[in-house]
Amino acid sequence: MRYSLLADSLLYPNSSNPAAPLSFSAAGTFQISIFEDLHFGENAWDSWGPQQDINSVSVLNRILDSESPGLVVLNGDLITGDNAFIENATVYIEQIVGPLLQRNLPWASAYGNHDHQFNLSADDLLAHEQRWPNSRTQKMVDTPNAGTSNYYLPVYGNNCTDSDACTPELLLWFFDSRGGARFQERTADGQQIGLENWVDTSVVDWFQRTHAALAHRHQKVLPSLAFVHIPTFASLAFQHTGVHAHHEPGINDDVPLSPQAQGWCPDGTTNDGSCDYGGQDVPFMRAIASLPGLIAVFSGHDHGDTWCYKWDAQLPNMSVAGNGVNLCFGQHSGYGGYGNWERGARQVHIGKAQLDALEADTWIRLEGGKVVGKVALNATYGRDWYPETENTKTSCPSCNYTAVNVSPRLDTAKTIGQGEL
Template structure:
């Protein structure tokens, strides 16, 4: 495809997305609670590391985005989620410009809007960039009532996508007054692990200012306080799932101890894992003299001491797709696990590094299994195949599973031999 034809195709796609935004403005009820299905289940599809907007000035950049949209469509044609989670790095903001950096969101959500699916985001390090504001990204998302993404922590250092979503039983009505009488069966927690760069800020030498790459202590305190309030309000421990783009150091420690292809099925190609607080020193400096500063310890302590949290789902490391049960004090750790499951998703987008087959991690929650704080999970690949199907239950880590085939996919229409410096570079 020629450059001009590709740009015309991309323009057509963007026009279609903008049209959808207008056409489906009232496609869901604003403020309506998320509910379990009539059969007592709730399914989540995680789309992560989409990396839209790479090298828009070369033909392969827009072609990657077109292919990524197709991945989303193929997954949703096979699965029936109640919610889609966009778990970080929606956009490669490094390549974005102030004037158009959020427009790629139109392409990402078009398949969701077409299917009238709600979605919720946890922003990643590539969403925090000099020309891409996560506050602007949130504002852009909230043009649609389908968008459940929120900002519940008003702190300068908190990041943006820190919030929770309650999931109610099916008989909970859509009116806010009636919803107040309902007790959630599940809580979904979303955290902004930040990273990348501060929006439109430079130091005295003209260098872009980096952004810490861990869940801030202000968010940890909000998490602890809000969890306590919800527990007191409903007089019960509500089962929970957590979503954060950059994994904690516990994933590094578990990987170092050993990931088994049969007991923690999945790809394990990114070694070592790139955790929160990577590249920072314990004293808070970021001068590239330290490997890891430990600033994610308060977040890990909250995850392992607050009751009811079944699993935390991360992305960031495109070549890791396994889940591990953290139920011991791992080597090199000061925080002991309590049985929480640490899971990676599947690289969904054609942008970003790596050619592992694109796909989406699925989570199926049933009200029956929640009584035992258990969920099911699997990965749906672009090819339609299912891999890594596991039960995140009391015996996970001791149960034997088939190993995951490490399949690869490429972009046949992307000419990566042409890499043009971006405008202004």
């Protein structure tokens, strides 16, 4: 079912109310449901494309019926923009947010490489989201190469009646790792132009300045969580050392995983066959590994990886040492995109009593209802023993992924410098 903008005020009257600040519950807890790699809008001209989207809406409904989040995070690749038409590329957001509007839930997005495409502008996607007050997605960095979804959200205590006068209990940081293709841009010979796939240095500068300003304003370091679609090279470096099924429970099928700056040369040119990784995410890694208060960074992009790692050392082939921040993958949430791992969504639950210790609890709720990979991101995570995560699969019997009928209207020109998941 597609949710009409015109009908929203009738179907979901609460969605037209002004958005209240995010806050902890009366019980002193705050929970986030992270959906990633939904990949709506694939092959709309074939019957299996719309069927995938119907199945993905079912995933959203089933998980939200089982969990009670205070915020839903859409952590990248909401839409497979390279498989959509420019005339309707943003309308798939209406299918995604329908289940959220039904429950009057707020959401916030961090855009991914498939949300930046020749036929899909991330700025247009943001404008479409902001038609509803439930959307908390913003753009706080306006530099030319920043991307779109770079911003932060404060979360206040339950007893805060004036957010301007209250100190946030928690900060949520969102970063645009870009990637994909530049919107409606071509080279002189007609080829699409790839978009850099890392958090830009202008965003890193904004992050560091804003983090320092907030600490100065509130006279304390505020605990925080971060969301970025493409993981950093630190996750790949750790994967090379070995992901332990009981210390870092989760699926580890995407080996090697695909980090930021993959496929780009150190000088910023696109991959010419000699460059696998350009190192452009080093400034972002230095920031997340050095700024105090950051509990965890959550990523997607690699559909077959669902583990968390405590980055507390210098890993091989890296110049940046971790400070104990947890780097986590979620679960492939949509029926679009590659892979048939059982769809699901990572949950993050944090109590006020955990804030001072910079701790959080997290688990993955699967489409079938089962909870897997439940861990405590505390001081001993990485040494604690947990049950191994069962690698279950789901399928879409009516989705024939081998019968792809290419639409003659879609631009299929090669994208220079893309080459991403």
